[in-house]
Amino acid sequence: MKGAPAAPKSASHCFALNGNIFDPEVAGLDACVQTYGKSLSNADLYGPTYFEPMLKQMNNFCAGKSEEESQYNQKYNIMLILTDGAVMDLEKTVD
Numbered sequence: 690m691k692g693a694p695a696a697p698k699s700a701s702h703c704f705a706l707n708g709n710i711f712d713p714e715v716a717g718l719d720a721c722v723q724t725y726g727k728s729l730s731n732a733d734l735y736g737p738t739y740f741e742p743m744l745k746q747m748n749n750f751c752a753g754k755s756e757e758e759s760q761y762n763q764k765y766n767i768m769l770i771l772t773d774g775a776v777m778d779l780e781k782t783v784d
Contacts (some may be wrong), residue, residue: 736774
C-alpha cells in the first residue's frame with residue numbers, strides 16, 4: 690500500500706541562511722561559515738532560478754540599516770547565492 694503522494698515542491702528564491710527571516714544576521718566569519726555548512730544539508734537545488742527578487746530583498750535590507758559605521762564599527766552584509774541552473778531573469782538581474 691502506497692502512502693500519500695508527496696506535496697509538490699515550491700522554490701524559495703530568498704531565505705535567511707540561519708532560518709530566521711526576521712533576524713537573518715550571524716556574528717562573525719566563523720558563524721557565517723558554520724551557518725552555511727548547516728544550510729547545505731537542508732537545501733534542495735532546483736529551478737527555475739530567479740535572482741532579481743533576492744537582490745531586491747538584500748538591497749532593501751541593507752538600505753534599512755540605520756547604524757552609523759566608522760573605522761571602529763564596521764559591518765558587512767554577505768549574500769550567498771546557490772544555484773544549479775540558468776538564470777531565468779537575467780535582464781532584470783542586470784538592471
